[in-house]
Amino acid sequence: MQDKVINIKEKLSKFSEHWSPRVVAQMNDYQFKVVKIKGDFTWHDHKDTDEVFMVIDGKMRIDFRDGSVELSNGEMFVIPKGLEHKPFAEDECQVLLVEPCGVINTGESGGELTADNDVWV
């Protein structure tokens, strides 16, 4: 069973694209995804679900219409459903996301940063 152990940093080492979440685990109908981010993402929300960001390595900021939060290694944040947000990282930041299966990274905002869903690494 040892081959089912998921090493988060090892998974992150397997790709280099930014804003391209890769699924590493599924628990019931929720998925854990790793993603490398750099620069500004798209303003968006997720109408039907909360979303968790956990920083594995680096620093990131999440902007809201009325403020922002800064996260670094070992810190996590729960974005409430329906709340518009825009992730940002000055330098590359490695992040673990937790959210229900089927959530699209840009919500309903679309745009060129919309990534394929359910891509495993």
Add this chain to the structure above:
Amino acid sequence: MQDKVINIKEKLSKFSEHWSPRVVAQMNDYQFKVVKIKGDFTWHDHKDTDEVFMVIDGKMRIDFRDGSVELSNGEMFVIPKGLEHKPFAEDECQVLLVEPCGVINTGESGGELTADNDVWV
């Protein structure tokens, strides 16, 4: 909003009891819990849900009836619903659990290691 950032290690520094999960965040109807473990836990399963273990600091083993897995820092494992398991750590290990609200740490096995549910830190 910065006060809603959850620093996982800082949360773990706030208590010392073993096998006593503390909730640090809720996403929809799922909770993130930190727990310090040492020694042998109780054989148990969770009939209705998968469960995620993620090691924050230390090493642990999860025994199954037909094998075991070893986890260390930055590694995670999804325990399938209904699968009997017994966590173990020779030295104290700090762990993040993800599971639906209401899950009891000993499943239906009971015993003295059964912890209060929904205790936040």
